[in-house]
Amino acid sequence: MLSIFHMFKARDLRIFGPTKAAAQIESSKAFGKQLMKEANIPTAEHEVCSDFNQAISVVRRYTLPVVVKADGFAGGKGVYICKNFEEAEAALHTLFDVPGDVEHTVLIEQFLDGSELSIHAITDGTSFLMFPPSQDHKRALDGDLGKNTGGMGAICPVPWMPQGTPSFVEHRVIRAAFDAIRNYGIYFTGMLYPGILMTLNGPKVLEFNARFGDPECQVYMRLMKTDLLDLLEACVDGSIADRRIDWKYGYAISVVLASLGYPDAYKTGFKIEGIREAEIITEVVVFHGSTINDGELKTTGGRVLSVTAVGPTLKDAIDRAYEAVGKITFEGMQYRRDIGGTALKYDTTRS
Structure with missing residues (x-):
């Protein structure tokens, strides 16, 4: 094909x-890791496993926590950070126990x-x-x-x-x-x-x-x-x-507005309001991720909108973005309230 x-x-x-x-290099984590090894690119200790029993054996040899990754593309959701053996076992069952005659490759990594x-x-x-x-x-x-x-x-x-x-x-x-x-x-x-x-x-x-x-x-x-x-x-x-x-010059921030339940199961089809009011705020632009306009704007996926703002300092950008977030509504809207918060104390331009 x-x-x-x-x-x-x-x-x-x-x-x-x-x-x-x-x-x-992205679609196969195993290929990406092979390139890293050949190029001497620093990465975590890891092993590639093609069956459940092999993977369990590797987990037993590694120091907990471990990271279990699907080999193929999973939209950022095929990664499991496992604090104990039971969590690792459950993650491996999730990745290996898929119906059909499908070959599976899983990566086990030492947690960093x-x-x-x-x-x-x-x-x-x-x-x-x-x-x-x-x-x-x-x-x-x-x-x-x-x-x-x-x-x-x-x-x-x-x-x-x-x-x-x-x-x-x-x-x-x-x-x-x-x-x-x-x-x-x-x-x-x-x-x-x-x-x-x-x-x-x-x-x-x-x-x-x-x-x-x-x-x-x-x-x-x-x-x-x-x-x-x-x-x-x-x-x-x-x-x-x-x-x-x-x-x-300055900082930019993006705050994602997601559907309730994301990254697990979520409902869609909810009316979105307030984007026009949000974009009146200085240096705010709202990007659409999972929306449809069939006469009125509605949600169609997990990550619905991305509210961005720019400011001369990180604090300015954060304040503008979250003021804009406060203008937008849809049923079940969820978002993080601490984007950029950890970095604030390092911002030497902070007013």
Whole structure:
């Protein structure tokens, strides 16, 4: 079956993004980990398992907590942080006990403690440009509690990031990954971002993603002064080395408004009100994630809206975003009230 990339190429259409082969760096965590090993990219101790009994044996050998990951794409919800053996066993049953004649691959990782960063790079397959670091907030509930989600909010830039981190990631992670994947005869074009965990032993790569992050993309779009289309065209034309990215001064924040129950089961079809009032607030823009307008605006998915704001300080951006959140309503609306809160004490521009 042709990938969407090759379907476009077959019709002589321009497309920004990786080939199916290159996208394996995200679509198969096992492949991504193999690249990290070959490129000497720092990551967690791990093993790839193809059956339940093998995985259980690995869990018994590892120090708890452990992380259990589905090999394939799971929308940010195929990751289980297991504090005890029973939780790990339950996670493995969830991933392996799927009806049908399907081969399963699961990754068992040693748990690493630290704070997460996302650092994006846009590439034409030869050269690349770096984006500033951003921070996603993965857990569903305040205080980084609850289940993993696709992302409940983001900030950019990241004031607590140690000096030298962007340079380390550029050379030891991004460039190393591109060099390693070329050894397979694959040229990666598009957007690559590693999820970075800042540990006491330095940066560690959790995984690679072959796309923009969501909600990281929203904060980047609010701060980017350069025309995004020009960058995408340059990647397709192989001329990204001739471009530069200019950024606005200040901070951007995104707060995701989700359906009640997300990331588990949730209901949809609820009327959304207040977006116009929210966007009257200075530097606020609301992005739609899962909405439909059939005469009135309604919810259609888990992560419904992304409320973004920009400010000269992180506190300004946070205050504007949450003032805007207060204007929006739909039945069952849930969101985190602490996006960017931990980073506030590191913001030297704070008024």
